[in-house]
Amino acid sequence: MAIPSTIPILGLPWDDVLFVILAGTMLLAGLLVVTMRDIIRCGLAMMVCFGALAGIYVMAGAPLVAGAQVLVYIGAISVLVLFAIMLTQTKVGPTRLVFQTQAVPAAIAAVILVVVLVLTIGATQWGGTGERGETITADLARVLFADWVLPFEIVGVLLLAAVIGGVFLAKRDRPASTDDVE
Amino acid sequence: MSNLWYIAGFLFAGVSFVFLTIGAAWLISHRNPGDVHKGLPYESGIDTYGDTHGRFGLSFYIYALLFVAFDIEVVFIFLWAIVFRDLLISGFISMLIFVGILLLGLAYAWRKGVLEWR
């Protein structure tokens, strides 16, 4: 008398329940990000969105990407975004929608994105994606460090550029600094 | 895949446990309306003064920025570490270059004095 291996009436695997929950959370959180008026809450909703995306990565068989997603996007980049919001925001919050000033360009961009996505989805052959595979982390690492060493080093250069740019901008904001200024 | 069910279940369990406990506390605790001073932000006894969400130093932001760069590095290093025994010398050199590049950024930040707290 075990629980049936698929959902009784629909005949879908149980993992689809998880997918629906995760995708629903993601969509809802994404909608909240663009519609809420309090920008801090927008940032927090964005984190929820990232977390649900990490879950979907696990479902797609890429647990390492999911771990990196949580570690980097929620733990680091969202925290950076929160810092930036708190740094620039002095009053309690705007009374209008945050992105209202750019509503028209944003709408155009959204429509273009939808068209591109629909075209891409329609043109893709979905034949071989039926079964869910699991990427073995060690295999991924072997491939990365054997065949893709150069892109890996270029990532290092990119990160270096980000650090130097950030430090440079941050120091420029401080003319009263006693350090040597270039 | 069953691990994802575990993670989701633990997330649900943890969140609902905290919410239920806070809800129970909300139900059983007493309420005291108090006067207008009760809800004011605590500032060591005097009434609050000035803008509460005031500006603060930029140092916090720079630390977060450095953290982002090194956090991405950490993911790569973890990947590298678990297969290091298959790579040996080539892996050692590629990681040395990668970390060296990032350390340039740290050295720049150090030189510019942003690592000094002020």
Added chain:
Amino acid sequence: MTAVARSWGRLTLAGKILFTVIPILLLLTAGLVLVVVLFGKPIVDFLAANIWLVRFIVAASAVLLMSVPTAFLIIYMEMKVIALMNLRIGPDRVGPFGSLLSVVHGLKVLMKEDFSPTGSDRLVFTLAPVVVYMSAVMSLLVLPFAPGLFGADINIGLLYLFAVGGLTVVGLLMAGWSSFNKYSLLGGLRSAAQVVSYEIPLTLSVVGLLILTGTMSLNQISLNQAGWFTNWYVFQQPLGALIFFIAATAEGNRTPFDLTEADSEIVAGFATEYSGMRFGFFFFAEYVNVFIVSGLFVALFLGGWNAPIAWPEAWAIHLTFDPGSTGMGLLFALLLVPPILILALAAPFYVGRSSLPWWQALIIGFVLFNVLAIVVVGGWAFISLDWVAGLLWFLGKTYLFVFTFVWMRGTLPRVRIDQLMGFAWKWLLPASLLNLFVTALAVIVINPR
């Protein structure tokens, strides 16, 4: 009695109803359990066919039920140990040696007014402790307590642990921002900057260990350290272990790095405006995190659940006695042995000291019997069940480290914030990278398979 009456009077109507309903609910639950026991064949069959469901429910409830008493135990330990270090007595009123004081603290926090300051963002204000406690509970999922005794064995376990542990920063920032208080905001930002800075040395310090083990699963790392205590990674990675310990202290916001709660500077940091159960969860999460950090250190560097001595297989005692084979005799033994042993243990006291009333002798006999039974059953379980032995070793080592954290709190002064941040970036980060490359070089040269 007056205290109870006063507490009762202060409860809201809902609270009074809840307190009356809870005993009724308990009675109903007992009845339900009885029904299940009597007519539970289909239910038991269902659970037996879906043993994974049972495992999940047991794991989740064990972690949740364990987390709060763990926090209580560590809070009591901290109060008592620091008091003894300061030549004070410490808690001594509630329970034996004051050991129930932290439980009373927990109840007090539960009964406090549910309050949020004006101007605060109530939703975020409530969600902040939820996020912090959730990250603690989710960290406990991968901690290996004993052979086979863990929530889930995730193959990227260590990365998962650091990722989930990093969520604490978000909770602290939420608390700091939503409180609408300058001290809270400063404290939240400060603790976020601190946690973020020390996360890099913390994660890099274990890379040397990952090179040696070649896996990120905590369970597998514990298994790799079986045998004599010289197999523990602390002897191959002393620098890594030291950096991990320092960075973990800072991650958990413990003295000497508890700048977030530097009460002489920013009152109580991010928790300034918090009270009641919301504060309680910050408080619990801090101590659960102490336990997690200690447990993680033990699992990574101190051999996890492994005993320091590898018992030769010849010494292992295998009890061949099967209790089920005795049939009805077992029932009689279970019924008769406790009263007989209690009487036997009480007799010497009653006979030897004539001033002792009979009921006191009986109580002494009962206590002695329980001690004896726990020793016998525990010893039997320790010898013949490896998960009991593993759990005891794991908890013993972990609480040794919890004690070290408490000891440090009783001994060391707090560092200054500029020293704190400089130390992470200028000393710990280069040191952990050095440890990484030295380990890698050693592996290249020696290549121990």
